[in-house]
Amino acid sequence: MPNHFLPEKGLLWNRRQLLQLGMAGLGLTAAGLVVQRLLPKRSSSTSLKIPPLPSDAPEVNPNFHPMKMVRDFDYGTVKEEKGRKIREFRIVAQTTTVQLNSAVSLVTWNYNGRIPGPTLRATEGDRIRVIFLNNGGHAHTMHFHGIHPAEVDGIKPVANGKATIYEFDAEPFGVHLYHCHIAPVTRHISKGLYGMFIIDPPEKRPPADEIVLVMGGYDINEDNENELFAFNGIPNYYMEHPIPIYQNQLIRLYLLNLIEFNPVATFHIHANFFRIYPTGMTMTPTGQSDVITMGTAERHILEFAYPYTGKYMFHPHQDAIAEAGCMGHFDVISPA
Numbered sequence: 418m419p420n421h422f423l424p425e426k427g428l429l430w431n432r433r434q435l436l437q438l439g440m441a442g443l444g445l446t447a448a449g450l451v452v453q454r455l456l457p458k459r460s461s462s463t464s465l466k467i468p469p470l471p472s473d474a475p476e477v478n479p480n481f482h483p484m485k486m487v488r489d490f491d492y493g494t495v496k497e498e499k500g501r502k503i504r505e506f507r508i509v510a511q512t513t514t515v516q517l518n519s520a521v522s523l524v525t526w527n528y529n530g531r532i533p534g535p536t537l538r539a540t541e542g543d544r545i546r547v548i549f550l551n552n553g554g555h556a557h558t559m560h561f562h563g564i565h566p567a568e569v570d571g572i573k574p575v576a577n578g579k580a581t582i583y584e585f586d587a588e589p590f591g592v593h594l595y596h597c598h599i600a601p602v603t604r605h606i607s608k609g610l611y612g613m614f615i616i617d618p619p620e621k622r623p624p625a626d627e628i629v630l631v632m633g634g635y636d637i638n639e640d641n642e643n644e645l646f647a648f649n650g651i652p653n654y655y656m657e658h659p660i661p662i663y664q665n666q667l668i669r670l671y672l673l674n675l676i677e678f679n680p681v682a683t684f685h686i687h688a689n690f691f692r693i694y695p696t697g698m699t700m701t702p703t704g705q706s707d708v709i710t711m712g713t714a715e716r717h718i719l720e721f722a723y724p725y726t727g728k729y730m731f732h733p734h735q736d737a738i739a740e741a742g743c744m745g746h747f748d749v750i751s752p753a
């Protein structure tokens with residue numbers, strides 16, 4: 418059986434082959450529909466539509482609103498210095514008690530009061546300046562993935578009450594991350610000290626509804642196993658409050674797995690397929706699937722569009738992880 422999910426020309430029936438079978442019209446139409454669905458239109462900016470924020474989705478605290486965080490990007494404060502564009506970010510490490518569900522509250526360690534920390538975003542070649550203040554009560558750091566000198570690699574402890582500056586060039590473009598690098602790193606990450614760091618390519622990607630999902634785990638009883646998991650900090654938040662997206666709108670998902678203790682987690686979307694841009698470091702997709710496997714700290718850009726309205730689940734296909742809180746819904750709605 419031919420695989421119509423693969424876009425390579427050689428794998429699609431050509432018109433002559435279809436004519437021989439007497440099914441040119443039907444065959445071409447069907448093949449056309451499949452290709453159109455799997456390769457959503459690179460929509461122009463005029464057709465980019467983003468649904469309003471659901472009014473009933475609650476915040477955890479004024480800095481921590483999982484529904485807003487889906488589309489919240491921190492571009493920093495832009496400055497010009499010696500003809501160079503500087504993006505200045507301010508990050509404070511804190512200790513905050515967070516209600517993870519009706520039964521469990523956890524003393525978390527976090528950046529800017531939220532888990533994950535802010536999604537920092539720049540363009541390749543920008544100068545990044547991160548002013549980091551540690552008010553967390555323990556030594557912490559910010560270690561960025563990317564290319565930079567050793568002295569700003571974020572492994573030197575910043576004592577409680579102290580500040581430091583990490584300054585480096587944003588390179589290479591892709592979807593990256595930052596996290597605390599104090600030992601035991603498992604503890605500092607799983608208590609909440611991590612976030613996404615997006616470096617856009619100099620030539621912008623086409624317009625899309627861009628969303629962020631960061632997978633994390635919580636070791637509540639400190640037995641080096643996770644008891645709860647979440648997308649964007651709060652277990653099952655998007656099960657109770659689905660993420661609205663528009664039908665046929667190109668979605669660009671920035672996805673990061675920062676689950677400690679479990680070596681791998683997959684990500685699966687229901688009733689659709691996505692195009693894969695590994696580590697966000699390519700401008701053309703390298704494959705398509707409905708499930709992708711990620712080790713800890715792996716991340717990708719996934720693009721898709723839903724042709725039908727309705728609610729569709731997304732979750733790791735390690736169902737024990739999904740059923741312990743790492744599960745959500747897209748609510749695909751008609752833009753009309």
Ligand SMILES: [Cu+2]
Nearest residue numbers: 557597599605
């Ligand atoms: Cu730390």
